[in-house]
Amino acid sequence: MIRLLVADDEAMIRAGVLAILGTDPGIEVVAEAADGRQAVRLAAEHRPDVALLDIRMPVLDGLAAIPELRAASPDTAVVLLTTFGEDEYIGRALAEGAAGFLLKSGDPRELIAGVRAVAGGAAFLSPKVAHRVITELGGERMNRGVTARERIKVLTERERDVLALVGAGLSNAEIARELHLVEGTVKGYVSAVLDRLDVRNRVQAAILAYEAGLVTH
Incomplete structure (x- = not known):
């Protein structure tokens, strides 16, 4: 069972999100918050697997809440709920450790x-957000591609295989099946890759994989 915290100051949006999530018996909403400060407190209390935060909230917005929430509940993965016009905040959210981005206007199945x-250890970007990250936030693609290819030279061949699959959006369990490894071994590889590349999370690793040409689809 995936334990989830949902934070959005608009009651109607929150109700819609809860209705969609309620169709999946494997997801349990353990807490609801109307602002970022409340979300941090409830995360510390309930220790959810995933926290779904609206970017714009009173008292403490979703971006500012990320480091505080991760400090209060280190094992909680943070996903930001955005509108398309707010994607300029993605760079900062990546730096703060967000694991995913979903659009409010996206397909409910994406949620x-x-x-x-x-929750399974993968990164997730709504397709439109992913396009923005890869094509625009990347900037100077050719130069960054050269830099990225230099950076991944520190990885072993197996670690590069893992990085490519992280870039393709696979979870640890899916990578384990793809490479015929046990999941615990994959978790170790992912941790080593993040450490060797000096990136904070799987989203940053996925972008690096794209820039290095490890992901072609």
């Missing part, structure tokens, strides 16, 4: 898929 992916 469940995103929560499940992040």
Whole structure:
């Protein structure tokens, strides 16, 4: 069972999100918050697997809440719920350790898929957000590609295989099946990859995989 915290100051939006999530028997909403400060407190109390935060909330917005929530509940993965016009905040959210981004206007199935992916250890970007990250936030693609290829030279061949699959959005369990490894071994590889590349989370690793040409689809 995936334990989830949902934070959004608009009651109607929150109700809609809960209705969608309620169609999946494998997801349990353990707490609801109307602002970022409340979300941090409830995360510390309930220790959810995933926290779904609206970017714009009173008292403490979703971006500012990320480091505090992760400090209060280190094992909680944070997913930001955004509108398309707010994607300029993605760079800062990546730096703060967000594991995923979902659009409020996106397909409802993306909401469940995103929560499940992040709970399983993967990164998840709504397709439109992913396009923005890869094509625009990347900037100077050719130069960054050269830099990325230099950075991944520190990885072993197996670690590069793992990085490519992280870039493709696979969870640890899916990578284990793909490479015929046990999940615990994959978790160790992922940790080593993040450490060797000096990136904070799987989203940053996925972007690096794209820039290095390890992901082609």
